[in-house]
Amino acid sequence: MKLLACPACGATVYFNNSLCTACGAEIGFAPGAMAMVAPGPDGSATVQGRRWRKCTHYAQLMGCNWMVEGEDAGLTQPFCVSCRLNRTVPDLSQPWNRTLWKRLEEEKRRLIYAALRLGLPVAPMADGPGGLAFDFLADVAPSFSETGRVMTGHAEGLITINIAEADPVARERMRAQMAEPYRTILGHLRHESGHYYWDRLVRGTALLGPFRALFGDDSADYNAALAQHYANGPPPDWPQHHVSAYAAAHPWEDWAESWNHYLLMLDTLETAWAFGLGLDPGATAARALAADPARDPYRPTDFDTLVAQWLPLTVAINALNASMGHEPAYPFALGAVALRKLAFVHAVVRGTPPPEPGGYP
Template sequence: MRLFRCEVCGQLLYFENRRCEKCGHALGYLPERNNLMELEPEGDAFRAVGVEKRRFRFCANAAYDVCNWLVPAEQEGEYCLACRHNRTVPDLTHPHYLKKWQRIEVAKHRLIYSLLQLNLPLESNEDREGGLCFDFLADPSEQDAPKIMTGHDEGLITIALAEADDAEREQRRNDLGELYRTLLGHFRHEVGHYYWNCLVRDAGRVSAFRAVFGDESADYGEALKAYYKAGPSADWQVNHVSAYATSHPWEDFAETFKHYIHIVDTLEMVGAFGMRVAPRLDRSGDLKSQVDFNPYRAYDIQDMVGAWLPIAFALNSLNRCMGMADAYPFILSPGVIVKLGFVHHLVHRAAPADPVRAAVAERREAGAPPTAAAVG
């Protein structure tokens, strides 16, 4: 995620801001410019400051304070590039559902931001059957009815509304023995399944996938039963970024995809702040880091991992000073870095052709295997 600034008064802004508190201008995110735009009313729409001869309006979901994205005034549809993927939203007559939906939409919009910056294919269910769409569902009111489970079915991703309740999500994290559980993490994991379909299965790369992640033809249901019964092997961190990643190659890919987006998006913000890490006690220089590249366009996974590990160590150290859990309590072993590299390569192959990037990637892939790296 990048930093944003009001071009009228210079105030720094959050991605979710709808109004500049310093100068009072209304704000809207314009995906085509990747910027929060200052708005001036013009008739029944708005004119974005600095964008001549064009008028915009807010996504229809702005009426519920869940979206600040803009759409061209002449566009026929009501919804922005992010909200057009919503298939089902909560019943807003329920007094508590709107607040939970607002939290879900914050995470979803940040997900779509990342997918757009990576130039990944982003078709909705209206574009084609099996396109990306979301159901945000509340648990049934009947006590004996099964609860909604967050999950995926081809392009349809279901997010349980209960996951927007911090106490409920923390309880589930503890019950499942997870190190980490967030709404944004759910979105990034579940969309990883969608991109397995797009970038692996439909693109004819299953053989290459199996060489890195294993045979996904193993019975998925039985694999999950075995995982929940016996748990992961003692040495699971050698090749997996999380315990759950050991349950099945599909879950391994989705977990790796999630962590790839975690790393890329956080590194972009680190670079936007001009942050650098250079510990005074690190005489070897191994923990020096400065993000002087665009991680959304990085040619080499090693550049990203090399920058990420010192940043993660610093974040964890700061959190511990505040009595909080580690921000990134995961180990990136050589085996995990290979898998991150596989995802990185898939993502950039899916982006518009860039001969320079492709040539560099080929040279990198012909080099030495990654060295060990860990955060813990």
């Protein structure tokens, strides 16, 4: 995630800030400009001839810090490009639900930020066929393991998230039960968005053949494949072919996990770039990377360049965590086939030819 500047004083502010801690100015993120603006007493701002107004969830509930642009700002109850995607939110009269919902929305805005930077479609389902929507739902019973559980997943453009995923205790309990090395809200959102974008970008296109050559036959019985995975686990050699054990369950899950991983790479690389972290272990302070816009991972670039930046960064991240007495922050090892699948995702997103069959160069 990029660093941002307070429009009032120029101090560094962060993606989820609604106040500048340096000068106290109220601020909001304008997604059309990828910058912060400072709304006035009426909740609106005009910057370079463009009008912005607070999202309704910002103005009324402080559950958002995004702004609405242009003609949309004249609507009676405008919602930002992220909040417009919500079909269902939990009962916000319940204080704990509101806490969980705010956490979910913070992570969803990171996903939508990435989609906007990549030029991916983010039209609401309510606007017509092919759109995207989110249901944030609570279990009927208070536990993941009891009946009445909401299943996180995707179906025909609708992403459903169990709000208990925003409870760190419940999420960690589920991670342990599933023997997962890694489980986050943002990971769920990225993964489920992968299913949505597979439908939009791969299904029924000329990319389907190359997809099947690399990921496998997506027409294989999905429910049977998942039942097989949960009954017997992944094949022993899954690390040689997939980014995660769950990716081995079915080609759709392989794509969604690869998509998730690709977005994780871009977001983390952008954060490192924004902070001027050297992605080359031999770099000196004089070769700081923050001033080099070519290092922005969202700019058009080849996949090999991203990998050359990514692998040493993951080593550094894990070394930093070890120094602090924590488990690895990045518990993955990318083999040649997994890298080819990530390169395929990169090609789909960038509109470039997919990689040829064979090992990763």
